Amino acid sequence: MDNLPYFLGGAAITVFVSLIAWVLGLPLSLIIAIARIQRIPIVDLVFSLYVSFVRSLPSPLLVMLLYFGLPVVGLDLNPLVAGIIAMTINTSAFNSEIWRSAILNFPSDQLDAARSVGMSPNQSFWRIAFPQIWQANISNFINEATFLVKSSPAVGIIGIDDLTRRAGKIAASNYEPLPTIVLGMMLYVVVLFAVSLASRQLERYFHDRYQLV
């Protein structure tokens, strides 16, 4: 139990890495989704390969590829940056599928109405479709965030001291591995419980506030 502050520090690092990657991944995945929906010739192909590739790429491998592999190609990253980029790449592929299906399923009569009052396609997307899609899918995006938290131990491989790495370190050195790891697990459960609680609250808030599609 005297390790609790050390564990909480690890949990903070886990949350920090996941949160930054989530925030960076959202706009990136939106760009990917839009490029694919617009069917921009080569970009569309590249992004669809990217999504397929990243969706089957294990996070630990991606982290090591960026951290150990890129210096060979002349790109030296510090561990924290490499870890955050890896997590961002990881989540961008999954989120882009959420954006894509949400945009494709958006009721077209609303866009027709927007056009008929004189909005350009761009305006009608950003002012009409986007706010509704974002709010209606908030729970899906937050659900991706929980996957992000669960794959974040991958950054431990390159020495970022996240919760799992700290739990593993202590469990390997003290003589009470079982309680140590169970404590680490409970912290993850607490973090993810808080995330899903926030998701439910946000969903309800958006739902009550606006008449969502």
Next chain:
Amino acid sequence: MSLRFDLIWEQAPAFLSGLWNTVWICAIGISLSLILGILLLLPLFSHHKVVRLPTKLLVEAARAIPFLMLAYLVYYGLPSLGLTLDSWSTAILTIVIYNAAYVADILRSAWVNLPKGQTEAARACGFTGVQLLRRIVLPQILIAAAPILGNQAIQVIRDSSFLAIITVPELTFTAKAVQADSFVPFESFITAALLYWVLCLLIEFGVQRLEWVRNFYGKA
């Protein structure tokens, strides 16, 4: 800068054996967890709260922890209970426990979405208990959930990469060993990544082939 894929080619046997280890660990892990996930449906749909609620809690908790954490629990934690496993058994046990929780949850929500009339009609025909589950419910929810189970299988393969940390000689571990040996990190990791990609594309292809079964039976 020059990429040395020739060095990777020399290590092809190592990569193939790593790939093979990933494949069979995941295949056994997925099969056993499918069985365990199905068995978990019994307590999850039990009429007794004492049985249902703790199972539900366990399934939810298992779905809230990272794969690596569970691997640590099995690898470092179980020996203090007198159960010491080698890295292979650790790998499979971790996959089975972890994935069974996801399978149980996927099948549970497929069952909830199964039209009530199905079970009512089956009961009217005299099906009860395990028979009802095996003959009526299970075939329908397995077919309905096939694409989601396919995605989950891909997730298992991705998670199995974490096993490299507890020195299971699977694909990621091989890539790490090769890069340490021949100093070809980029080539080594990208090769492993491409092999994972092929593996997952094969699963996706298999799930698509299953679609005809769905179209044949399934308006479930």
